[in-house]
Amino acid sequence: MKKSELRKKYLEKRKFFSDEEIFQKSENIFKNFIEYFKPLPQQKAHIFIPINKFREINTRFFTSYFFSRNIRVFVPKIVDTMLISVEIFEDTAFLLNQWGILEPVSNDDSGITDFDYVITPLLYADKNGNRVGYGKGFYDDFFRNISSESKKIGVNYFNPDENIDDVRKEDISLDYLVTPTDVLSFFNKGLE
Known part of the structure; x- marks a missing residue:
């Protein structure tokens, strides 16, 4: 299927999830991530703040865990059409931007490029x-840098049941996918 069709299909599917389903699926994704990757103190994790209106995965499980284990936490922020990476702490101030997305007040790009984990939002x-x-291509640009x-x-x-038919050469693929039931690796372009 084309990206536009998949985008529409999976946005629509998300609409029917109850808050309880989102909570449970998010918790299972978090548990699978922790069990598989076993993050360590002082590692660096870049993670998105969920957009509630798009029914995104609740990443608060991740951030709470990271803070409690002294794992450094960075979040994306769009500044002048670029995705920057802002380091956050438990007391970081946030504001809603013009699109209703919670972002840190700070516009200070951390300059960090050697993250251990870049936990990426997606629809499929x-x-x-x-x-x-x-x-919008923000993560492709971010991944390049x-x-x-x-x-x-x-x-x-x-889970990945359908192929994306219109992949472009500029598109940068994932290394892993974490779902409520699995952790999939894409090294060698196949599932391990």
Whole structure:
């Protein structure tokens, strides 16, 4: 299927999740991530703040865990059409931006590029780690500017059942996908 069709299909599917389903699926995704990756103190995790109106995965499980284990936490912020990475702390101040997305008040780009984990929002990923996001290309640009050692990890409610037909050469695929039931690796462009 084309990205536009998959985007519409999976946005629609998300609409029917209850708050309890989102909570439970998010918790299962978090548990699968922790069990598989076993993050350590002083590692660096880049993670998105969920957009509630899009019924995104509740990443508060992750951030709470990271803060409690002395794992450094960075979040994306769009400044002048660029995605920057802002380090946050338990007392960081946040504001809603013009799109209703919670962002840190600070516009200070951390300059960090060697993240251990980049936990990435998406609507769908196929069996090769190709992503369907919201179509703005922010994460492709971001991925180009981080260390190749950083693990690009998508989190999604859905398993990869359909192929994305219109992958472009500029698209950067994931290294892993974490769902409520699995952790999939895309190294060698196949599921391990």
